[in-house]
Amino acid sequence: MDFHLDRQRPSREQLQHIQGWGADLDRKNRPAVPMEHMPPRFIDPQPGQPVQQAQTVEVFCSPERPGITPIFGTAQPPKGLSGMIRRAAYKQTENDIRHWLMLLLADRVNVVEGVIDDLAHGHVPNVLGEMGIRAEMRHNPAGLVKKAAIVTALAGATWYLMSSRRSRR
Secondary structure: OOOOOOOOOOOHHHHOOOOOOOOOOOHHHOOOHHHOOOOOOOOOOOOOOOOOOOOOOOOOOOOOOOOOOOOOOOOOOOOHHHHHHHHHHOOOOOOOHHHHHHHHHHHHHHHHHHHHHHHHOOOOOOHHHHOOHHHHHHHOHHHHHHHHHHHHHHHHHHHHHHHHHHHHO
């Protein structure tokens, strides 16, 4: 339901001050015109299947679709604990929630493995910078304070529980 029935749509003249407005107007004012091709690409695809890419690393495929696709990525081959989790995930069907949860877990484990690998090679990663702390401070300071409070509370609770267990022994 439209709750803004009393508002009028802005006229063409009211919007012309916006940089890039009206991209469907004159072609000489469109920034992508030099890169556009006529006729557009991929209108007439080549008949048949693409040539099968050579498999040089382990590639996972779904149990629902036998065989690998003709084209696949090889930039991040599976390795370590995250690779083992991915192998286990691809034994499940894609409609099983365990498949997707295991892939999410493998992504998180891969991040930790990357930090450990960086430290092993003498490079200290800028974790806060890579998480976008500056953008968070600029665009969502209240959310940043909330996240910091949650992390501090969890760290404090963990420290308290660990220290109270040691004092009991």
